[in-house]
Amino acid sequence: MAYLTLKDINKIYPNGYHAVHNFNLEIDKGEFIVFVGPSGCGKSTTLRMIAGLEDISNGEFLINGSRANELGPREREVAMVFQSYALYPQMTVFDNIAFGLTLQGVDEEVIEEKVKKTAAILGLTDYLDRLPRALSGGQRQRVAIGRAIIRKVGVFLMDEPLSNLDAKQRVTMRSEIAQIHRETGATTIYVTHDQTEAMTLADRIVVMKDGYVQQIGTPYELYHNPVNVFVAGFIGEPPMNFIRGTVKGGKISFGANTLDLTHKLGNKMRDYEGKEIVFGFRPEAIELGKRDNAYVVSADVELTEMLGDNTNVYITTQEEKAILKVDPHDTPEIDSAIVFSIPYADVYLFDGETEQVIGKVLEKTTK
Ligand code: ADP
Numbered sequence: 001m002a003y004l005t006l007k008d009i010n011k012i013y014p015n016g017y018h019a020v021h022n023f024n025l026e027i028d029k030g031e032f033i034v035f036v037g038p039s040g041c042g043k044s045t046t047l048r049m050i051a052g053l054e055d056i057s058n059g060e061f062l063i064n065g066s067r068a069n070e071l072g073p074r075e076r077e078v079a080m081v082f083q084s085y086a087l088y089p090q091m092t093v094f095d096n097i098a099f100g101l102t103l104q105g106v107d108e109e110v111i112e113e114k115v116k117k118t119a120a121i122l123g124l125t126d127y128l129d130r131l132p133r134a135l136s137g138g139q140r141q142r143v144a145i146g147r148a149i150i151r152k153v154g155v156f157l158m159d160e161p162l163s164n165l166d167a168k169q170r171v172t173m174r175s176e177i178a179q180i181h182r183e184t185g186a187t188t189i190y191v192t193h194d195q196t197e198a199m200t201l202a203d204r205i206v207v208m209k210d211g212y213v214q215q216i217g218t219p220y221e222l223y224h225n226p227v228n229v230f231v232a233g234f235i236g237e238p239p240m241n242f243i244r245g246t247v248k249g250g251k252i253s254f255g256a257n258t259l260d261l262t263h264k265l266g267n268k269m270r271d272y273e274g275k276e277i278v279f280g281f282r283p284e285a286i287e288l289g290k291r292d293n294a295y296v297v298s299a300d301v302e303l304t305e306m307l308g309d310n311t312n313v314y315i316t317t318q319e320e321k322a323i324l325k326v327d328p329h330d331t332p333e334i335d336s337a338i339v340f341s342i343p344y345a346d347v348y349l350f351d352g353e354t355e356q357v358i359g360k361v362l363e364k365t366t367k
Helices: 043-051 093-103 108-122 137-149 167-184 195-201 219-224 229-234 262-272
Strands: 004-012 018-027 032-036 058-063 078-081 155-159 187-192 204-209 212-217 241-246 251-254 257-260 276-281 294-306 311-316 321-326 337-343 347-351
Touching: 004 043, 018 043, 018 212, 032 043, 032 195, 043 078, 043 155, 043 187, 078 137, 093 108, 093 137, 108 137, 108 167, 137 167, 167 195, 187 195, 195 219, 204 219, 204 229, 212 219, 212 229, 229 241, 229 276, 229 347, 241 251, 241 321, 257 294, 262 347
Parallel strands: 032 187, 032 204, 078 155, 155 187
Antiparallel strands: 004 018, 004 058, 204 212, 241 276, 251 257, 276 347, 294 311, 294 337, 311 321
16 A cells, blocks of 8 residues: 555645646655656645645545545644744754654653764764854755654655755765665655756656646656656756657758658658657767668757867757757868767657657667
C-alpha cells in the first residue's frame, strides 16, 4: 500500500481561482518526490494541502490508506522547511534546532542527545553555540533543516529550500540534502522551479503546468520519454530544440532542409498530412557532419559559447534557431555554414495542435 495517496486533489481558492486540478499521485515510504514547474503552477499549493496548511477543496488525501483531509498539520506528522529559514536570531544554533522538542517538554538529556546527532548529520557540530547571524546562508539553511528533521516525522516537506542561497551554496546544499535523505530515509516531497534540482534529487518527478500534472516519472523517463512539448522543453539544459512545420508529402521544410518524417513514423505520417508538427531534438543528441540513420541538417553558426567541457553553438536556418552542444575541439567558426546529423532514434515528434508526443517515438525505453 502506498504511504501517501493523493486522489483527484483540487484546490479552488476562496476568490474562485482553481489552482490545482485533479492531482493524482501515490508515494511510497522513503521516496524522494520533487514537484517541479514554472512559478505559479500550483506546486506550493499542493505541498501546503499535504502539510495541512491549506484546505483540500475536492479529492482525498490518505496517509497509510486512511483519509487524512481533516487532520491538522501536527496530526499528519509532517515537518516543513520553507524558503525563508526564519531562525530565531537571539537563539543559538543548538536552541534553534532544539526548539520544537523544548516546546513539547522533552527531557533535557534526550534533547541534547538528539541535537548532537542531528548536528552531526548536518555538519553543524562546531557551530552549536553560535547565533544565526554568525553563519553563512548555507549553514542557516542546514539549521532550518535540522529543526525539521530532529522531530521524528513521517514526511519531510521542503518548499524551494535553496532559493535564498547563491549558486555555489545551492550545489553544495543540494548534495547535502541528497545525503540527508539517504541517512534518514525520510519520505520527502520537495518543491522547486529548477529542473536541475529536480533531476539530481528526485526518485520521481512530478512536472506541473497551470495547475495540471503534465507527467510523473523518474528523471530518466522524463528526459527520454517526455509526453508533450512542455515536459520535453522543461527537462534538460539547454532545453530541447523545437522546429515547427506543416507536413507536406510526409516532409517538413525549413531553410535549405527538407526532412522526410516517414523515417520516424512510417505510414502514421499520413494522418498528419497538411497539419502542423513539432520536430524536437536535444542539443546534446547531434553529431557534426553527415551520418547514416540520421536527419542531416545544414545551418549557419550565429554564436558560440565556450563552456570548458563543451561548447554551445547557436545556429540558424533563416527560419529556425537551435542550440547544439559540441565537443570544444570541434567548435565551428562564427558565421560559418555547418552540417550536422540527428539520429532518427533521438528525434521527437509532437502534434502541433495538442503538443502531445506522436506514436512511440523512441526506440530506447527504460534503463
Ligand atoms: P507555485 O508554488 O507553483 O509557484 P502556487 O501554488 O504558490 O504556485 O500558486 C498557484 C496559483 O495559485 C498561482 O496562480 C497563485 O497566484 C494562486 N494562489 C496562491 N495562493 C492563493 C490564494 N491564497 N488565493 C488565490 N490564489 C492563490
